[in-house]
Amino acid sequence: MAGLFANARFIVAALALALIVGVAAPAGAQQRNSDNSVNPTASAVKEDQLLNALKSGPGGGDSISGRVSIPDQKSGNLIQPAGQAWRAFHEGALHWLAAIAILGMLAVLVVFYLMRGMVKLENGRSGRSIVRFNAFERGVHWMTAGCFIVLAITGLNISFGKSLLLPLFGADAFAAWSQWGKYAHNYLSFPFTLGVVLMLLMWVANNIPNGVDIAWIKRGGGIVGNDHPPAYKFNAGQKVIYWIVVLGGGCVATTGYFLMFPFYGTDIAGMQLAQVIHATVAVLFIAAMIAHIYIGSIGMDGFSRSRPAAA
Numbered sequence: 001m002a003g004l005f006a007n008a009r010f011i012v013a014a015l016a017l018a019l020i021v022g023v024a025a026p027a028g029a030q031q032r033n034s035d036n037s038v039n040p041t042a043s044a045v046k047e048d049q050l051l052n053a054l055k056s057g058p059g060g061g062d063s064i065s066g067r068v069s070i071p072d073q074k075s076g077n078l079i080q081p082a083g084q085a086w087r088a089f090h091e092g093a094l095h096w097l098a099a100i101a102i103l104g105m106l107a108v109l110v111v112f113y114l115m116r117g118m119v120k121l122e123n124g125r126s127g128r129s130i131v132r133f134n135a136f137e138r139g140v141h142w143m144t145a146g147c148f149i150v151l152a153i154t155g156l157n158i159s160f161g162k163s164l165l166l167p168l169f170g171a172d173a174f175a176a177w178s179q180w181g182k183y184a185h186n187y188l189s190f191p192f193t194l195g196v197v198l199m200l201l202m203w204v205a206n207n208i209p210n211g212v213d214i215a216w217i218k219r220g221g222g223i224v225g226n227d228h229p230p231a232y233k234f235n236a237g238q239k240v241i242y243w244i245v246v247l248g249g250g251c252v253a254t255t256g257y258f259l260m261f262p263f264y265g266t267d268i269a270g271m272q273l274a275q276v277i278h279a280t281v282a283v284l285f286i287a288a289m290i291a292h293i294y295i296g297s298i299g300m301d302g303f304s305r306s307r308p309a310a311a
């Protein structure tokens with residue numbers, strides 16, 4: 001009798017379980033809307049349904065958004081598939097681009113220096129010095145250059161610090177360094193932008209390309225070969241550097257402020273684009289400035305303050 005009772009209890013329990021499963025399966029299926037998209041606000045969304053929804057559709061599916069009760073409705077965006085393309089750029093293509101541009105430029109300059117050496121003054125120093133840039137111009141140049149160097153180091157730390165420095169510094173020191181780096185990157189952007197604007201205004205008239213530049217380029221500019229072609233205040237090479245600074249600086253500043261003040265000027269897709277442009281232009285800019293620093297230092301004689309020739 002007791003065995004019969006135990007069997008009956010087992011049968012009732014099995015029937016109850018079957019009923020629950022039978023009811024739950026259609027309820028689970030209802031988490032998909034009629035257009036076959038997932039309803040992320042359903043009471044029990046399954047993770048694999050969300051992941052499957054992400055795989056479907058061109059470009060990895062649509063965003064998955066739910067409802068939130070706070071005023072900022074953007075926070076209801078659970079998954080944004082375009083972020084995966086952005087991450088692929090940030091973790092992959094950007095690393096290659098930066099390595100090729102920056103290390104490639106260094107390698108080219110080392111080879112060039114070994115082959116060409118320092119470009120010497122033809123007839124030594126004249127003993128006379130002339131004011132080529134006044135104190136204000138020099139101040140603007142060094143303010144902008146100083147900011148640029150810090151922006152470049154702290155920017156590269158955002159891109160590469162985690163893989164290159166974190167293992168060396170350890171987590172605590174890397175976190176402190178990155179935090180200060182981020183403050184520096186944010187705050188020094190303002191004097192950097194001011195410097196770029198002042199350079200634009202101070203030197204634009206002398207940097208409009210003209211026919212003399214064509215002749216200068218055709219004659220190798222004095223750095224390729226031993227010719228010494230004439231130029232006005234700025235030669236064609238210096239004009240190229242000038243426009244890289246003005247246009248590159250304007251570009252990193254514009255895109256950088258979109259990132260620094262998120263959602264004021266654009267949405268998440270716009271910020272991803274801004275970040276891609278910012279990082280791409282920044283690494284090319286750094287490579288160009290390495291060449292500028294080379295020519296302004298060990299690449300060419302006369303970079304130090306002109307001293308009167310010994311009598």
Ligand code: HEM
Binds near residue numbers: 154160186189257285
């Ligand atoms: C006005 C000028 C600039 C502003 C407003 C600015 C702003 C920013 C902001 C807000 C970020 C994102 C930081 C983060 O993700 O926490 C960033 C990243 C970065 N910046 Fe700048 N920046 C400026 C100039 C520069 C310059 C001149 C360089 C280099 C020459 C540079 C290189 C970078 C790099 C490499 C990153 C990291 C990109 C990444 O891996 O995501 N920035 N910048």
